[in-house]
Amino acid sequence: MKTATLFNSRGWRAMALALTLMAPAAASAAPAKDTLVIGISQFPRNFNPNIESMLAKSYILAMARRPLTAYDADWKLICMLCTQVPSYANGRAKNETTADGKPGIAVTYTIRPGATWGDGVPVTTKDVVFTWNVGRNAKSGFGNLELFQRIVAIDMVDDKTFTLHVNKRTCEFAAMSGLQLLPAHIERANFSDPAQYRKRSAYETDTTNPGLWYGPYRISQVVTGSYVVLERNPTWWGKKPAFARIVVKAIENTAALSANLLSGDIDYIAGELGLTVDQALAFEKRAGGAFDFSYKPGLIYEHIDLNLDNPVLADRRVRRALLHAIDRQTINRQLFAGHQPVAHGQTNPLDTVYDKGAPKYAYDPARAKALLDAAGWSQIRNGIRHDATGKRLQLELMTTAGNKSRELIQQVLQSQLRQVGIDLRLRNEPARVFFGDTITYRKFRDMVMYAWISAPKGVPRTTLHSTQIPSEANGWSGQNYTGFKNPAMDKVLDEVEIVCEPKANKALWRDLQRIYGEELPVLPLYFRANPYIIPKWLKGVRPTGHQFTSTLWIEDWRVGN
């Protein structure tokens, strides 16, 4: 998980200086606007909703199409294209046994009656079946093949109602956002050669074809690398959006992005894909008057992975001492003005499965010192701890070079750990090397700082299950980079996806967070916040904090007083 922008920190400093030198004429009063211009820092590589997931694409497509289900701003699963969220209680979910005797589930959805592609053709179950056929073909280039292969059959009940037969029973059966419908009447011909589909898809060759879209807006113009224009979709079945046109402009340099906001070339910087918190704080100090600022913490979890194969870090007392020695509240307050809440585990407090009783580690240097003494690091020479054999307690912390926030945190950690006698050495690498080599092949000696993106109720199986430790034997697959092996955790991870009775499921989530907190394979730092810089006249923007972007509710955006 990374974002890289050219000359980010230097550019930002230059911007700050320039803003100090010159009084900015900030964008201000509420105009009678027909067009809303949104600035984002990335341009989508393609427009096919199922090929390659990237935030810029999700952000734009959320205005032009709707998933079957999504999590809303209150993190509640809702229907967007469907009429009712399936559940056992409403009879839309029924357990069944698959042909090979495994526990499966049948889930029934009904597409909204008015749902229509932009060319007037109704969205029907034919589109569902076509999408499934494309998705389960390994040559189609879809990212998440597993989702489509889990669906073993689809019953078309009628034009709008269909039942998915899924060969794996999980508690999140109703969340079906990955099944992004394709218009069969347009895409069928392009799928005649599956291996060529990703090149021939109308989403790439004819992006402005109205028949590809069924949201409040449809894409009417694309200038690759620069901007996308969306216009009201006349066949949209929901609430009429306030703006006739939305223009999404990609400006990759964040300092230039801010300057564009000040000059009025753009109206609003997307929180999901705009400035970082420190950049937004600097912007707020200098030009905050015309804008509302909202910092929404979300599912991007900044943490430090520990190499548990290292005998020093294999000792749980040392891991706990490390966390007690870090003053995360002060880091949050001093560096992020309190906008990036301290994480006590990988589960976000906004998530419905969050357990308040999970272990927490307050800043307590005395406790850290006691734990280190107990672990055998009791001899202090020149302020650094040594063990009985004279080995120095020296750890190496790596992160992505050029990420200003992480590099600042590194320096604070170095100073704080020094106070309890730990010699922290810093070594950074370009994101490319760091993620592509050091982490993937578990080449880090001690500790690595980076972030994970998750989803609401996302089970951290790939990062915590012992079968997910990357190694030569498994072709370096899996993302359990710490090398965490814990039978109790494995058992919980195996069960939490399939034991769905609410009380039992909640208990499993509680266990998961407890084991995570007690064992500390990872040092939790904070949940990253997205800064939304919204002009005072723009109303209705509701940050979500998860992967479903605020533009899924674009029809609520309007000019207000």
Place this chain on the structure above:
Amino acid sequence: MLRYIAGRLLESLAVLLVVSFAIYGLIGLMPGDPIDMMVQGDPNLTPDDAKRLKALYGLDRPIMERYAAWLGNAVQGEFGYSRHHGQPVASVVGARIGNTALLLGVSLILALGLAVPVGIYAALRPYSPLDYAINMACFAGISVPPFWLALLLIILFSVTLGWLPAGGMETIGDGGMADRLRHMILPVVTLTVASVGDFTRFMRASMIQTLRQDYIRTARAKGVSATRMVIGHALRNAMIPLTTVIALSFGRLFSGALIVETMFGWLGMGKMIYDAILGNDYNLALVGLMIATALTLFCNFLADIGYVWLDPRVTLASRAASR
């Protein structure tokens, strides 16, 4: 002449071949690939998905095998598909090369249009207050980082004064000539400032040296007017070193274009190449970099022709022998 051109063409092809191999190899040596990056950013992707996608995009094949396949297609004029843009490479490059050429061309002409007369002026009055002022301005231009200058210009002319657009190539829904020219002003000024200082300094130094030549002294003694002496006698000789500098500075202008294109959202080659390299978009990176290499080679070739025009003592045969 024909023999010389044929020789240069062969040399250029050899250089392009070596460059293509080096670029392909270097990108291949970079750790990680786009699918690894994709996995980091998408919690839904499984290790099996990653394996399948690597096979689909050919990223699981040895680098030499991929290069050989690319080369085989390239000699037939098929440059492949840009994974980054989801389009054939030719379309992506075709749409951008003109934009960069426009930006570089206009700024180069402007820079030379300023540097030559100002450099001459400074050379005619060396160590005068005006010469010092010109020198200081040149050093300022050389020292100011283009991205910082770009930001200052945006803040001044777009934010504070509101005279010019802060970025982009045209106003959405307008796109007329005047509108496009307005959008060009700030990027062109940024690039011009970045190169005019160097050119002026070279022009001044070269002109001072030329003015000390015996034949200039003779011309002066014969009563040739100052204007005629400079334009008719000294300028052509003084331009020879500048021609070399211009040819060599083309690569630097390209990297300047990368910064300017990023800051102003100008859809050009510099930014495209940068993104392609970072995103392991082999096909696009290769073609982009090879075009940049070919342009640099072409500029050097033009410089050679320029020497012949500027200095009658130089012939293409002597240039070929001196290479």
